[in-house]
Amino acid sequence: MKRAILAEWGKLRTVRSTVLVPAVAVLLGLGVGLLDVASIDWTTTDPAALDPVGESFAGFQFAELAFAALGVLAISSEYGTGLIDTTFLALPRRRTVYAAKLAVLTAFTLAICGLSAFTAFFLGRPFLARHHAAASLGDPGVLRAVVCAAVYMTVVTLLGFAVGALIRHTAGAMAFMFGLVFLAWPVARAVEGVSTLPSKLLLVNAAQALTATRPITGPPAARVPSPGLAALTLAGYTVLFLTAAYWRFRDGRR
Amino acid sequence: MLELREVTKRYGRVIAVDRLSVTIHPGRVTGFLGPNGAGKTTTMRLLLGLERPDTGTALVNGRPYRALARPLHEVGALLDAGAVHPGRTARAHLGWLSSAAGLSRARVDEVLELTGLTSVAGRRVGGFSLGMRQRLGLAAALLADPRILILDEPVNGLDPEGVRWIRDLLRGLAARGRTVLVSSHLISEMALTADHLVVMGRGRLLADTPLSGLGDGSLEDAYLKLTDRAVQYRAGDR
Numbered sequence: 001m002k003r004a005i006l007a008e009w010g011k012l013r014t015v016r017s018t019v020l021v022p023a024v025a026v027l028l029g030l031g032v033g034l035l036d037v038a039s040i041d042w043t044t045t046d047p048a049a050l051d052p053v054g055e056s057f058a059g060f061q062f063a064e065l066a067f068a069a070l071g072v073l074a075i076s077s078e079y080g081t082g083l084i085d086t087t088f089l090a091l092p093r094r095r096t097v098y099a100a101k102l103a104v105l106t107a108f109t110l111a112i113c114g115l116s117a118f119t120a121f122f123l124g125r126p127f128l129a130r131h132h133a134a135a136s137l138g139d140p141g142v143l144r145a146v147v148c149a150a151v152y153m154t155v156v157t158l159l160g161f162a163v164g165a166l167i168r169h170t171a172g173a174m175a176f177m178f179g180l181v182f183l184a185w186p187v188a189r190a191v192e193g194v195s196t197l198p199s200k201l202l203l204v205n206a207a208q209a210l211t212a213t214r215p216i217t218g219p220p221a222a223r224v225p226s227p228g229l230a231a232l233t234l235a236g237y238t239v240l241f242l243t244a245a246y247w248r249f250r251d252g253r254r
Numbered sequence: 255m256l257e258l259r260e261v262t263k264r265y266g267r268v269i270a271v272d273r274l275s276v277t278i279h280p281g282r283v284t285g286f287l288g289p290n291g292a293g294k295t296t297t298m299r300l301l302l303g304l305e306r307p308d309t310g311t312a313l314v315n316g317r318p319y320r321a322l323a324r325p326l327h328e329v330g331a332l333l334d335a336g337a338v339h340p341g342r343t344a345r346a347h348l349g350w351l352s353s354a355a356g357l358s359r360a361r362v363d364e365v366l367e368l369t370g371l372t373s374v375a376g377r378r379v380g381g382f383s384l385g386m387r388q389r390l391g392l393a394a395a396l397l398a399d400p401r402i403l404i405l406d407e408p409v410n411g412l413d414p415e416g417v418r419w420i421r422d423l424l425r426g427l428a429a430r431g432r433t434v435l436v437s438s439h440l441i442s443e444m445a446l447t448a449d450h451l452v453v454m455g456r457g458r459l460l461a462d463t464p465l466s467g468l469g470d471g472s473l474e475d476a477y478l479k480l481t482d483r484a485v486q487y488r489a490g491d492r
Contacts, residue, residue, distance in 0.1 A: 003356050010350030015341045082337035085304055086394065089331055090354035092303050092320040 004091050004100035012104055017073055022109070025066030026116045030123060032059030037124040040131075047133035051214040053145040056124030057117070060149060061204075064156045067109065068177040071160025072170060074105050079168035094250045102158070102242070109157040113150040121146050141213045148210035155234050156181065156203065162241035165249050192223065199223035203237065206230035255280055255433055256301055256402065261310035263296055263457075270296040272457035273310070278435045280401070283428045285448030285465075286437035287477060289485045293457040294437045295333065298404050302331055314402065326355040330395030331404040335387035335411070340380030344371055344390050347379060348397060355398045365393040370416075384411030392420070402433040409443060421447045445473045453477070455484020 012018050036058035040050070078084040091097045121137075128134035135142045160177050167173040181203055188198035199205055205223055208216070209230035216224050225233065256278035263271040271293045278284050288294050299305045300312040303319030314322060314329055322328055338347050348362040366372045369389040374382070379390065388411050395403060403424070409417050424447060428434045435452075438444050444451070451468065453461040460480055461468070468476040 003354050007350045007354035010346070010353050011339075011342075014343070014346035014350070015339055017341060077339060081339050082334050083339050085333060086337050086351070088304060089302060089329075090326055090351055092322060092325050 001096055001100065004096050005103055007087075007090065008097075008100045008104040009108075012074065012108060015077070017077075018070060021066055021070045021073065022112050025063040025070070026112060028066060029057075029059040029063035029116050030120050032062055033057055033120045034059075034123055034127075037127045040127075042131050047128075047131050049214065050128075050133050051212055052124065052128050052133055052135040053121060053142055053149075053211060053213045055128070056120045057149050057211060059120070060117075060153065063116075064153055064181060065178065067113070067153050067157040068160035068181060069174060070109065071105065071157040071162075072164035072173040072177060074161055074164065075101065076164035076168060076170040076173050080170060095246075098246055098249050102161070105157065105161055106154060109154045110150060113153040113157075114147075117146050117150040117153075120149075135213060139213070145211040145213050149207075152203075152207045152210065152234065155238055158238055159203075159241050162245035165245035166241075189223075196223050200225040200229060201233050203234070206233040210234075255315055256404070256435060257311075257313040257316075258297065258301070259311050259313070261297075261300055261307045261312055263293075263300060263305060263307050269457050271300065271307075274454070274457065274459055275310075276452055276459055276462055278433055278452070279450075280433040281428060281431050282449035283424050283434045283436060283447055284450045284452055285444040286435055286452050286454070287439075287441070287444065287481075288437075288454035288460070289481050289487070291456075291486045292454040292481075292484065294454055295406055297454070298331070298333060298406055298435070298437070301404060302329070302333070304333075324355065324398075326351070326398040326400065328400055329402045329404060330398065330400040332388070332391040332395045332408055333404075333406045335384060335391045338379045338387065338390065341378055343376050343378055344382075344393075345375040347390065348393060351394055351397055357398060361397060365396050368396065369393040370419075385413055385416060388412055389416065400432075403427065403435070405434075405436045407437055407439070409438060409440060417443065441474045441477055453480055455481050456486065458484075460484060 033056045037055050040055065078087060087097060088094070125134045137143050137146070159180065160173070163176050164170070164173045167176060184202055185204060188202055191198055200223060205225060209224045209227050258274050258276050261271055261274045262269065274297065286294050296305060300307055301314060301319065312318065319325060319329070345362060345366065348365065349359065352359060352362050366375050369392050371386070371389055371393060374386065379387065382390065388408060392408060395405065408420055412420065421443070424434050424436060428449065436447065445465070448465055450464055451461060452459070468480070
C-alpha cells in the first residue's frame, strides 16, 4: 500500500494539468470571493444580516468546477492514454490501486482546499471589518463553515474522480460533472411545486446549508436542508459514486 | 516460465483466444507470430492479468499475474508504447514506476542510460517519436531487471541501431536463462532473434516449434503456408 501511495503521488505531481487546475481553482476561489466582498453595496446591505463567511466564499462556485476537473483528470487521463494498463502491470491489485488513488487525491485536495478556505476567510475580513460585518473564527458556526467549505470542495473532487472512473472519458465526465453541480438545480426547482425534497438533496444546497453562518431567510430557506441532512447528503453522494466507480474500476479496461 | 492452460477469451461473439495451451520456456527467445487478429496481444494481456480468461488459466511462474507480490521484478512487459501520459517526462514516468516497484531512483538513471534516453529524460513524452516511446517502454520493462520479458512488437519504429541493440539484448538475456516472449510481424527479424516460434491463427495454436522445425526453405514461405487458412484480413482479391 505504501508503494502504491508513493506511485500515485508521483503521478499526480508530475503532470502539469493536475498541478495547474487546482492552482487556477484557488485563484478563482480567492479572487472572485475578494471581488464579491469588496463590491458589496453597503448603502443597501444590513451588516447584521450579511453572512460574512458566505460572501468570502463566493468564488468557490467557480473553483468547485475546477476541482471537479481535477478529480476527473486524475483518472480519466489514464484511460485516455492507456496508462491504466501500465498502472495495473506495476500494481495488479485493483483494490490497492483504487484505495491509493483515493487516499492521495483526498489528502492533496483537502490540504489545498483547507488552506484556500481559511485564506479566503481571512482575505475577506478587512473589507468586512470596515463595516463592522466581519466574523471571527470563534463566532458560532464560523469555524464549521470554513471547514465545511473545504470538505465540500473535496467531496466534489472525489465525485469528479468517481465519474471519471465510470465514464473513462475526460470530456464526457466533465459534462456530467457540470450537469451534476450546476444543471441539476433548475431541474429540482421545476418540481418544487410538488416537492422541495429534490432541491434539498442537491450538492449546492447541501453546501449552502453547511457553510451558512446566518439563518437563511426568504424563499431559499425552503430548499436548503438542515445541516444534518446536508452532511448525510454529501456522504451519500460520496459513498454511492465511489462504490459504483470501484465496481467498474475492478472490472478492468474493456 | 509462462503457461497457458486451455485458455479461452471471447469478446461478444468473437473468440479472440480459443482453448490455447502453450508453455513459454526460459533460456531462449520465443518468437510469437500470427496474422493480424490472431490473438497474440490478447494472449499477452491474459498472461499479464489485464484480461480475465473466460475459461482456463494463465500463469506466470506458476501463479496468476494478479497474485504476484512484486510483479515488476518477475515480469517486464511492453504492450503499447503509447501507454504513457504525454504530459509526463520520461524520468517522471519511470520515477512513479520505480516507486511502485520499491526501487531507487538510481535504477531509473541506469535504464535511461541503457536505452539511450539519458539526454531526453527531462522532456515530456508527448514530443517523443514512436521509436523513442518504444525505448521508454523497454526502459520500463527492464526497470526491475525481471526474469521474464513479454514484448509486443518492440522493434516497431526503432532505427536500425535500435533493432540491432534489442536483438542483442534479448539474445543476451535468454542466454542467461531469462524467459523472453516477443511478438513481431517482421519475419526476417524473427529469423535473426528467435530460437523458438509460437504461431497463432484465429485464436488457436498453429505451431510451437524450434526455429529449425519449420523446414529448410525461407521462414517467410513456411510462415505464410502455415497461416494461409488463418488469415482474416487480406488485402485485395486473389
